[in-house]
Amino acid sequence: MHQIKDGYLFKLIKVDGDLILLRIGSKTIHSIEVALSMSNPPEIILEAVKSYIWELFDCDRELGDFYEVASNDDILKEVVAKYYGLRMICIPDLFEALTWAIMGQQINLTFAYTLKKRFVEQFGENLTIEGETYWLFPDFTKIAHLHVDDLRKLQLTSRKAEYIIGVAKLMARGELSKESLLQKQDYQQVKKSLMSIRGVGAWTADYVMMKCLQFPDAFPIADVGLHQALKNQLGMERKPTIDEIMERSKNWEGWQAYATFYLWRSLYKKTI
């Protein structure tokens, strides 16, 4: 879905039917520089690219309050100092966010990435530039027509295949969209709507609200990665219980998604 090379992030997007490769860089900490594969793009495309980038990195978020909260929190103090400036890396496409969350349920991340790669390379569009191939996440209209067996071949379980095709069908019928979810604008209402979808429980709903709908207070509290990170940060020999996390996260009110994201980041040992 994306590649990082020479300090640039490459990402393929589709605007108005055109596939456009973005080369995203940042020369100073207060700027983002984007180059397009399309020459002389019209203004309307430039605007679409700008809003995409803005959403991808959650740029409307003012992080001052979060850092204020985190600097007074024993758990967050360290990760915030370490990854200062990190913003939520969002998944603007609702279908991608839901599908990815469903794929990743109850399996290790390595295998989840394998599944996603197979899914994308089987059903997604791609563009090859200078010998490098870039992929677009599959469109829900295409997935809506599939059968469970089509996804079983990729080693998705029958259940997950049903869930993913079900989500695609809901979206294809116009019964589920990012716009309609965002119109609710009340945390519990949005979460309830998401959880009414087969295959979407509390964890997935919160994950999607965090990574796609940009709720800074979304909190996938049952997440095992979060538990692992907390165990590490607190130097515990066991993972914390849900009750313990509820207690310790009281300070994070309003910023649970960012707290979770920074803690997830602490699990990723490889230095970029």
Place this chain on the structure above:
DNA sequence: ATCCAGGAACTGT
């Protein structure tokens, strides 16, 4: 081998 993964639906109480 054994445990467990960035869970959720289903079933029984």
Place this chain on the structure above:
DNA sequence: ACAGTTCATGGA
């Protein structure tokens, strides 16, 4: 509302 069971498969 709540607890236990089933699904399902690769990574470490």
